[in-house]
Amino acid sequence: MTRILSRRAALTAAGVAALPAVLARPDRAQAAIAKRTRVYEVGDARDGINLRLAERPMPKPGPGEVLLKIHATGLNARDLSLMRRVRIFGGPGDSPTRVPLDDNACEVVALGSDVTRTAVGERVIVTHFPLWIDGDWDDESMSKLDFSVNTDGFLAEHIVVPAQGLVKIPDSMSYEDASTLPNAGLTAWHAVVEDGAVRPGETVLTLGTGGVSVFGFQWAKMLGARVGVTSSSDDKLTRMVALGADFTVNYRTTPDWHKEVLQKTGGRGVDVVLNTVGISEMERCLMACASNGRVMLIGSNPVQRGGPATEAVGLREFPRGMIMKGLTIKGVIVGSRRMLEDAVTAAHTNSIKPVIDRVFPFAEAMDAVRYMESGAKIGKIVIKVA
Ligand SMILES: NC(=O)c1ccc[n+]([C@@H]2O[C@H](COP(=O)([O-])OP(=O)(O)OC[C@H]3O[C@@H](n4cnc5c(N)ncnc54)[C@H](OP(=O)(O)O)[C@@H]3O)[C@@H](O)[C@H]2O)c1
Numbered sequence: 001m002t003r004i005l006s007r008r009a010a011l012t013a014a015g016v017a018a019l020p021a022v023l024a025r026p027d028r029a030q031a032a033i034a035k036r037t038r039v040y041e042v043g044d045a046r047d048g049i050n051l052r053l054a055e056r057p058m059p060k061p062g063p064g065e066v067l068l069k070i071h072a073t074g075l076n077a078r079d080l081s082l083m084r085r086v087r088i089f090g091g092p093g094d095s096p097t098r099v100p101l102d103d104n105a106c107e108v109v110a111l112g113s114d115v116t117r118t119a120v121g122e123r124v125i126v127t128h129f130p131l132w133i134d135g136d137w138d139d140e141s142m143s144k145l146d147f148s149v150n151t152d153g154f155l156a157e158h159i160v161v162p163a164q165g166l167v168k169i170p171d172s173m174s175y176e177d178a179s180t181l182p183n184a185g186l187t188a189w190h191a192v193v194e195d196g197a198v199r200p201g202e203t204v205l206t207l208g209t210g211g212v213s214v215f216g217f218q219w220a221k222m223l224g225a226r227v228g229v230t231s232s233s234d235d236k237l238t239r240m241v242a243l244g245a246d247f248t249v250n251y252r253t254t255p256d257w258h259k260e261v262l263q264k265t266g267g268r269g270v271d272v273v274l275n276t277v278g279i280s281e282m283e284r285c286l287m288a289c290a291s292n293g294r295v296m297l298i299g300s301n302p303v304q305r306g307g308p309a310t311e312a313v314g315l316r317e318f319p320r321g322m323i324m325k326g327l328t329i330k331g332v333i334v335g336s337r338r339m340l341e342d343a344v345t346a347a348h349t350n351s352i353k354p355v356i357d358r359v360f361p362f363a364e365a366m367d368a369v370r371y372m373e374s375g376a377k378i379g380k381i382v383i384k385v386a
Contacts, residue, residue, distance in 0.1 A: 033058055033067070033109060039099045039156035040365055042083050049083040049369050051100075051155070059160040061112035066163045068124070072179035073154040074103035074382040075372045076211055077299075082148055083369065099152035099159075102128055103382075105169060105179035106159070115163045123169040125182050125344070126154075127337040130165025134338040155365060157385060167340050170348040180354040180380045181343060183334060184211030189343040190335040191274050191296035192219040200224030202271040205261060205288060207251070207281060209236045209378040212298055214355045216274040217245065219343075222350050228270065230257055236378050243355070258288035269293060277301055282329070286321045294328045355379030362386075 036055050043052040061067045083100050108122045118124060132142040145162070147153040169178040191212075192198050204220040205228045206213040213229070217240070220227045226246040231237045237248040247264040251257040262269055269290035275281055278301030285295045321327065335343075346352065357377035360368035362385045372381050 037156065037158040039152070041097045042085055042095070042100055044096045046085070049080070049366075049373075051083065051366055051369065054097075058158060061110055061115075061160050063113045064115060064163055065112040065160050066108050066115055066118060066166070067110040067112075068104075068106035068126070068159050068161060069109045070104060070106050070154050070156055070159060070385045071175035072103075072105040072382055072384050073101045074179050074380055075101065075368060076103060076183045079148065080369075080372065098148065099154070099156050100148045101153040101155040101383075102147040102183050103179045103380075104147075104154040104159075104182055105175040106154075108166075109158070111163075112160075117163055118166050118168075122166075123171075123175070123178075124166040125169060125178050125340070126161050126165045127167060127340045128182050128186060128334040130162045130337070132336045133164065134336050137333055137336075155383065157362075165337060167337060167344055170344065173344075173348060176356060176359055176382045176384060177354050178344075179382055180211065180215075180356065181347070182340065184380060185215045185343055185347070185354065186335040186340045187298060187332060188212050188215035188219055188274070189346075190339055191298055191332045192216050192223070192272070193342070193346075194335070194339060195330045195332055196272040196274075196294055196296055198223045198225050198272055202226070203228065203246075203265055203268075203290070205230070205270040205273045205285075207274060207276050207285075207299075208232070209240060210276060211380045212276050213274060214240075214243075214379040216276075217243070218352050218355070219346070220272075222346065222352060225272075228261060228264065230261075232375075239378055256284070258284040261288040265290070272296065274298060283321075286325075286327055286329075289325060289327050291325050292327070293325065294330060297329055297331045356382050358382070359384050 035058055037058050038053060038055055040051040041054050043050050079100055105125050108118050108120055108124060129142050129146060131145050145151055198204055198220055200223060203226045206216045207230050209231045217227050217229060221244055228247040229240045229245045230249045230251045232252040234250055240248060249257045249260045254260050269288055271290055271293055273285040273288060273295045275285045275295055275297050276299040278299040280301055355378060357379050358371060359382045362383060365383055368381050368383050
């Protein structure tokens with residue numbers, strides 16, 4: 001009884017809306033949970049994305065785990081590769097039954113034994129790498145749990161995850177908005193706030209208008225930076241100006257976009273670049289930098305094979321520019337739970353609203369994928385599950 005009362009007290013203190021009586025008692029809540037649940041699997045297709053809807057037994061949380069009802073998920077660039085069953089970053093990438101997507105916003109519906117850091121009914125997001133709580137990244141141990149790569153992801157009605165990966169959603173934040181934070185929001189936070197260490201008055205450049213870049217733009221504006229944005233589309237740049245972009249460059253009509261960035265910054269260049277594209281744009285990113293500039297390498301488009309290494313990666317001016325300007329290149333990998341907690345707090349405190357282009361219902365997940373593939377969106381695409 002003491003345990004139930006303290007859970008209720010915790011929920012009230014957290015401002016969680018009154019729960020149905022059946023859910024306020026974990027033992028009864030367990031009994032009320034359906035026996036089966038639905039997921040999308042990546043399927044067998046080899047010639048594009050063809051998700052298949054499947055029914056599975058309701059998973060049960062083990063010690064230290066929680067069962068979550070998923071309210072919202074969404075798409076990130078890497079999901080397209082995973083759904084095409086392309087192997088990425090050491091994951092198997094080839095299982096037809098894999099459930100894709102790592103964006104998420106959920107509700108706790110059942111607790112395994114030994115779970116004390118959440119309660120039934122709590123609204124939560126799950127951090128991208130649940131084994132990375134804080135401190136330095138360790139590829140060997142922390143990537144052992146990578147949603148949709150080596151364990152099932154969130155394009156599903158329910159999922160079981162380790163409770164240590166949960167971050168509470170503020171009452172004022174919708175499930176749709178919160179679902180954009182575990183991947184794009186967190187990666188951009190890591191790049192701008194943690195590793196980029198952007199200071200007020202500095203100038204930041206974001207490449208393109210995808211999920212990570214638009215969040216990078218928002219975090220950098222929050223910190224008092226000037227922000228330039230590139231895009232392939234004048235319409236998208238107009239939308240970014242409406243959101244507060246300080247200068248823009250169309251990289252399609254201006255392939256040497258770094259020259260225009262230099263011109264638009266009075267010849268000085270920018271302090272931080274979010275390279276969300278990859279090594280093919282690295283030299284232009286370096287050339288767009290002011291002295292002591294920092295390039296955050298986030299995208300990983302493939303390095304061309306063959307030819308001299310410097311030509312293959314397009315880094316002819318690389319050593320000279322790096323040394324003469326005192327530049328830094330830093331690889332950025334999503335982020336820790338502590339960083340996600342900070343990002344959620346900052347979004348809440350500063351009323352930062354994620355830029356969501358469109359929300360699709362669960363039943364239309366394939367339409368969401370097609371829209372993502374069209375390249376028409378800016379910011380995020382969300383899939384509302386419940
Ligand atoms: N390191 C990590 O941990 C991490 C985490 C998340 C994402 N990523 C990577 O970051 C990248 C962005 O992810 P996302 O989910 O934000 O992607 P997204 O939402 O699909 O956005 C991709 C955007 O990239 C822009 N783009 C494409 N080619 C470009 C070019 N040559 N120059 C400038 N912009 C270009 C396009 O912008 P326009 O339509 O405006 O032209 C496009 O909308 C991906 O490579 C992804 O794999 C890495």
